Amino acid sequence: MEQSSRKDLKIAFNMTFMQLGWSTWMIGIVLLLFISLQVFVDFKILLNDEEAAFQGFIHFIENPYKIFMLVVGILSVPKFLSWFVKTGITRKDYFKGNVIAALALSAIFMMIAVIIAGIEQLVSPVSFVTYLGEGASWFLIFLVYTLNLFVYYLAGWLIGAGYYRYSGWGLVLYIPGALTLIFMMDLLWSGELETPLHRLFSLHQLLSLSVPENLSIFIPFGVSFVLIAISLWTIRATIKRVRVKL
Amino acid sequence: MTADIVIDQVSVKYKKFHALDHVSLKLDREKIYGLIGRNGAGKTTLLSLLASFAEPDEGSIQVNGKPLFENAELMQQVTFVYEKDLKEESEKVKAYLEAIAEYKPNYDAEYAMELVERFNLPLNKPVYKLSKGMQSALNAVIGLASRSPITMFDETYSGMDAPTRELFYQELLEDHARYPRTMILSTHLVSEMDYLFEEAVILHKGKVLLHEPVDVVLEKGASVTGAADLVDEFVAGMNQIHTQKLGGTKSVMVIDPLTDEQLARAGQSGLEIGPVSLQDLFIHLTKEEGQHGAK
The missing domain is CATH 3.40.50.300 (P-loop containing nucleotide triphosphate hydrolases)
Structure with a gap:
């Protein structure tokens, strides 16, 4: 048992670093683009929107991060599960290792973003806006973004697992599932959307008042965890005894 | 650690095709x-x-007495x-x-x-x-x-x-x-x-x-080589799986084990007796209808 737990940590470690390695290009290019845009272009003109103005690096890298997580998630089963099983690792150890790696990757991504945003604040302070509202605590931003990146990875993982197991029909079933997951997360966490669900939680207001002791903040977290649990269960059930292609 | 493998009545189907059909093997x-x-x-x-x-559709595979599939050890x-x-x-x-x-x-x-x-x-x-x-x-x-x-x-x-x-x-x-x-x-x-x-x-x-x-497999048969007419006479009535002819010399593969008496007779006739080859046995055993092992 002890040996097996060491093994999924080893898998997690290797997967995290491999995927982090792939991401250096993406982060480098986004950072370069961010700096050059900031130096050469007036954002207000570019966006043609006084309000949007400039919202900082975290906002800027959010979508590239999400797309990266989605794509890497899709690759996980065909690339990693297949390789690990062929190397004599159980599907179970791969699964556990991959969950840890995806979480670690999300957190490391956000640490990088927060550090760069911190430097940005030192160089040229901007009014910092994320979808959690103005003045949300950095810790909360870190936590919620990490959770969201993780969910994008899960969405990709679902699609990859569905396709690997059921090919075409897998896509038909699992893509809507993944989209629902992402849509639900957006509903829960997006401050821009005035959805009924959002109004119900009125997260935006709560956060700008910064009352974490109010229990309502736990509702989006709670629902997120339930969604994550369902996704993880589905992925595990899909690949638990899957035939690995030669 | 070494391993004993026991494959018991294992079947695998790809749609209608039986890739494995009730295979049982014990490997030491x-x-x-x-x-x-x-x-x-x-x-x-x-x-x-x-x-x-993959897992078999039917049957089981055990290694050292334990089910193999997804066993980390x-x-x-x-x-x-x-x-x-x-x-x-x-x-x-x-x-x-x-x-x-x-x-x-x-x-x-x-x-x-x-x-x-x-x-x-x-x-x-x-x-x-x-x-x-x-x-x-x-x-x-x-x-x-x-x-x-x-x-x-x-x-x-x-x-x-x-x-x-x-x-x-x-x-x-x-x-x-x-x-x-x-x-x-x-x-x-x-x-x-x-x-x-x-x-x-x-x-x-x-x-x-x-x-x-x-x-043991190789003792299942023999190759008989020598002058064509002598060989023909010797193998008459035996289960022949492969014949080669070069000039007046003929070599016939049979899959009947030879008795001591037959071996002695072959020696007297100057026929050479060799083991059957695994290759020939394989070809013979897996020959399709309408295909020839012996030409």
């Missing part, structure tokens, strides 16, 4: 098995079950080497080997480097740039250096040229002597590999046709 530890069969006989399917790539004792598609492997040979080594408990890195040298593999070349023969050799290195208690080679040698194959067979025998383990070599190149096998398993259309020690 530390022996070298030849898994022989024509294309599509079910060799790769059987080996991929032993590598836990057992899975890491198995190495299955086959003609992998490596054209998307951008890693260099060295890194590729190191990544695998990390998950193989018995991997011997020093021996791997020795083999890399012997097979002339370039360590700093990306794997996808290797020629087919070199990719086969790389697979062979992994299979041998992993030193897994259950090591399976699925026609890994078909990409290698003849001298490389010879080198591989030699390494395999030597390393098996140093570190005895259960090895299963699947092949249809029977004639050049038969000396490697301790036991032969012949699969045909998803079924086990034969599973016996090679020396």
Whole structure:
């Protein structure tokens, strides 16, 4: 048992670093683009929107991060599960290792973003806006973004697992599932959307008042965890005894 | 750790096609098995079950008395080497080997480097740039250096040229002597590999046709060589599976065991008696209707 737990940590470690390695290009290019845009272009003109103005690096890298997580998630089963099983690792150890790696990757991504945003604040302070509202605590931003990146990875993982197991029909079933997951997360966490669900939680207001002791903040977290649990269960059930292609 | 493998009534179906049909086999530890069969006989399917790539649709596989599938302890004792598609492997040979080594408990890195040298593999070349023969050799290195208690080679040698194959067979025998383990070599190149096998398993259309020690198999028949008319007279009424004729000399393969009296008679007639070859037996046993083994 002890040996097996060491093994999924080893898998997690290797997967995290491999995927982090792939991401250096993406982060480098986004950072370069961010700096050059900031130096050469007036954002207000570019966006043609006084309000949007400039919202900082975290906002800027959010979508590239999400797309990266989605794509890497899709690759996980065909690339990693297949390789690990062929190397004599159980599907179970791969699964556990991959969950840890995806979480670690999300957190490391956000640490990088927060550090760069911190430097940005030192160089040229901007009014910092994320979808959690103005003045949300950095810790909360870190936590919620990490959770969201993780969910994008899960969405990709679902699609990859569905396709690997059921090919075409897998896509038909699992893509809507993944989209629902992402849509639900957006509903829960997006401050821009005035959805009924959002109004119900009125997260935006709560956060700008910064009352974490109010229990309502736990509702989006709670629902997120339930969604994550369902996704993880589905992925595990899909690949638990899957035939690995030669 | 070595391993006993018990395959019990295992079936695998791909849609309507029976890839394996109630296969039962017991494989003892530390022996070298030849898994022989024509294309599509079910060799790769059987080996991929032993590598836990898939579960059988029916039946069970146990190793050391425990169910094999998804057993972490057992899975890491198995190495299955086959003609992998490596054209998307951008890693260099060295890194590729190191990544695998990390998950193989018995991997011997020093021996791997020795083999890399012997097979002339370039360590700093990306794997996808290797020629087919070199990719086969790389697979062979992994299979041998992993030193897994259950090591399976699925026609890994078909990409290698003849001298490389010879080198591989030699390494395999030597390393098996140093570190005895259960090895299963699947092949249809029977004639050049038969000396490697301790036991032969012949699969045909998803079924086990034969599973016996090679020396026992070879005693099942004999080749009779000599003057054509004498040979004809001698083998009359016997079960003939292969005939070759060169000028006045004829060689006939029979699969009836010869009695002492027959052997004596052959000696008197000046006929030469040799063992039947595994290759001929294989061809004979897996002959399709309408196809000829004996020409």
